[in-house]
Amino acid sequence: MAPPYAGCLARRPDLVGAAVAQSASLWRSWPGEALAAAGPVRARLEVGRQEWVLLEPNRRLAAELTDAEAEVELVEFNGGHxxxxWRGGLIDSIAALLTRTDESEVRRA
Structure with a gap:
């Protein structure tokens, strides 16, 4: 989730609605505080288990957003950066966000 897009979701979750982050480069900046403070945001994070630099930060962001009562799904796939x-996950992510869920979850593909 690039900082400009995370900022849009954080500032206006009523307009943006939801965000998909595929292999978010969270080492550059941390959007967690702004997103958590925004209230009920919806996000789907995808990260490969072979993305050794990105895996733990994405897990941490998912946990932080879940603690802030955001609707977040973390999907870990068997792959890299x-x-x-990403091609296969993009349609799944869009479909998932178009379908509202009642609880956050972590899914490992």
């Missing part, structure tokens, strides 16, 4: 993995 490449478009072949």
């Amino acid at each position: 490449d478009y072949a993995c």
